[in-house]
Amino acid sequence: MDQNRLLHIVERAYEGTIEEQDDQALWLVAAMKANGAGQQAVILRGAATSYAVQGHDASRFSVGGVKLGHPPRLEEDVAKLIAGGVPVYLVQEDARARGIEAGELIDGIKVIGRKDVADLLVEYSGLLAW
Amino acid sequence: MGKTLTFAIMEPPYEAARSTTAFRLIDAALSAGHDVNVFAYEGAVSLTNSKQTPHANAIHGTTVDTEQHPTTKDWVSALFKKGDGQDGRPKLDWVLCGLCMDERGATENVPGPRRGSPADFVKFIAASHNLVAIGTR
Numbered sequence: 001m002d003q004n005r006l007l008h009i010v011e012r013a014y015e016g017t018i019e020e021q022d023d024q025a026l027w028l029v030a031a032m033k034a035n036g037a038g039q040q041a042v043i044l045r046g047a048a049t050s051y052a053v054q055g056h057d058a059s060r061f062s063v064g065g066v067k068l069g070h071p072p073r074l075e076e077d078v079a080k081l082i083a084g085g086v087p088v089y090l091v092q093e094d095a096r097a098r099g100i101e102a103g104e105l106i107d108g109i110k111v112i113g114r115k116d117v118a119d120l121l122v123e124y125s126g127l128l129a130w
Numbered sequence: 131m132g133k134t135l136t137f138a139i140m141e142p143p144y145e146a147a148r149s150t151t152a153f154r155l156i157d158a159a160l161s162a163g164h165d166v167n168v169f170a171y172e173g174a175v176s177l178t179n180s181k182q183t184p185h186a187n188a189i190h191g192t193t194v195d196t197e198q199h200p201t202t203k204d205w206v207s208a209l210f211k212k213g214d215g216q217d218g219r220p221k222l223d224w225v226l227c228g229l230c231m232d233e234r235g236a237t238e239n240v241p242g243p244r245r246g247s248p249a250d251f252v253k254f255i256a257a258s259h260n261l262v263a264i265g266t267r
Contacts, residue, residue: 006255012266012267015266015267016172020233024140024172025265028171028251031248032248032251032252035247035248035249035251035252037252037255126255126260126261127261127263128138128261128263128265129263129265130140130263130265130266
């Protein structure tokens with residue numbers, strides 16, 4: 001299989017991100033890149049469109065006085081993927097439905113319409129839906 | 131000649147139909163003679179926990195023996211028998227994400243699965259004809 005064309009579809013969001021101090025899907029994309037996975041791309045859809053919004057701050061989270069050692073900074077994780085050559089697409093209708101405006105997004109996000117998703121899928125040989 | 135398929139799974143046991151669906155697909159792939167690689171990520175590392183123990187069911191009115199409840203480790207062990215790579219049978223390779231095991235304390239497993247990392251997942255993909263990733267919700 002052509003390992004060089006993998007597309008991750010990330011829709012589930014903020015599930016376990018506090019306990020993991022990471023998003024599980026975004027972490028795996030970065031880990032796979034570090035292990036030679038070749039060209040990957042990410043589509044943020046549904047609730048995960050929030051990952052491209054600036055200003056995530058979980059630093060005040062505490063349970064019983066125990067704080068996070070490395071609070072998740074999900075928009076920074078997305079930005080690192082982009083800086084590392086992983087295109088990150090965001091489905092515009094899903095973001096709009098959540099009140100997310102273009103000015104709130106981090107730099108480098110490729111905003112696409114829902115109708116463009118199918119065209120993107122056929123460009124990749126491996127599809128991983130998280 | 132059989133192909134090689136890779137599955138990535140995330141669901142912990144007993145919470146959703148996704149793990150059952152994954153087992154059925156893997157079983158069908160082995161039955162069709164295909165080699166199967168599994169990367170068990172996050173909660174899925176608990177599917178093979180050797181400490182899983184069935185229980186009686188007062189609502190069903192059953193004992194442990196009569197409830198006959200296979201736990202998920204039993205299904206995985208059965209899949210390994212089917213995919214032992216011997217006498218022309220296909221080969222099942224099952225890698226558990228090591229960091230995921232550690233943070234869950236899920237370090238005791240039935241024979242068959244092996245500890246690994248995303249590096250193994252990348253190698254699996256490179257060696258496969260196709261890939262199915264079944265995430266979690």
